Amino acid sequence: MPEEVPPIQEPHSMRPFVIETARSNRSKCKVCRRAIQKGTLRFGVLIVGPFGPGYLWHHMTCGARRRLDEVEQAYAASAWENGLDVPSIDSLRALVEESAEKKARRKEPPYAEIAPTGRSKCKRCGTLIAEGTWRVVLSRSVEFYGQTRSGPINLHPGCVAAELCAPDCATLASGFAAALGQNSADLEPGRIEEVLRQIGDLPAV
Numbered sequence: 001m002p003e004e005v006p007p008i009q010e011p012h013s014m015r016p017f018v019i020e021t022a023r024s025n026r027s028k029c030k031v032c033r034r035a036i037q038k039g040t041l042r043f044g045v046l047i048v049g050p051f052g053p054g055y056l057w058h059h060m061t062c063g064a065r066r067r068l069d070e071v072e073q074a075y076a077a078s079a080w081e082n083g084l085d086v087p088s089i090d091s092l093r094a095l096v097e098e099s100a101e102k103k104a105r106r107k108e109p110p111y112a113e114i115a116p117t118g119r120s121k122c123k124r125c126g127t128l129i130a131e132g133t134w135r136v137v138l139s140r141s142v143e144f145y146g147q148t149r150s151g152p153i154n155l156h157p158g159c160v161a162a163e164l165c166a167p168d169c170a171t172l173a174s175g176f177a178a179a180l181g182q183n184s185a186d187l188e189p190g191r192i193e194e195v196l197r198q199i200g201d202l203p204a205v
């Protein structure tokens with residue numbers, strides 16, 4: 001149920017989208033789940049719940065990151081009160097692209113993910129990693145024309161411990177669990193525990 005239903009008499013209250021300044025600290029962002037501070041911009045998407053129509057609120061920037069199409073529609077319809085100082089749609093688009101790039105760059109091994117296809121092979125045992133199962137990405141160093149580089153390799157969780165002992169493994173066994181959790185920040189904490197259980201005992205360091 002939406003936290004706040006604007007009064008019916010407001011002329012713009014039942015637009016499909018609305019951009020406005022939060023009137024209290026009580027609304028929560030549907031993306032990051034944090035409170036939207038009074039006086040800051042929020043983006044509302046109209047939904048009809050069991051208690052009638054109301055808005056799902058988002059921080060302006062969270063809304064742009066998660067629902068850019070709808071934010072674009074709100075901008076096309078100028079879904080805000082005259083005189084409200086809203087960021088330009090171009091600045092929001094730039095922000096969305098930037099955060100997508102950052103997300104890609106943030107993927108530093110070691111991290112865990114669900115294999116999106118069944119085509120990747122485990123670099124330790126040489127067999128395929130099944131679609132929809134855990135895949136752990138570590139870093140392995142490769143000698144290339146006298147230069148040492150490191151690149152990401154895919155592993156079954158059960159093959160991780162052996163790889164960490166390999167001489168060419170470029171991922172530290174020391175602090176491994178913490179690093180895995182940190183680099184897999186897009187996963188919920190409980191899921192990290194699940195991968196760590198599948199990885200099993202780590203080599204003593």
Ligand SMILES: [Zn+2]
Nearest residue numbers: 029032059062
């Ligand atoms: Zn937010």
Ligand SMILES: [Zn+2]
Nearest residue numbers: 122125156159
């Ligand atoms: Zn394997």
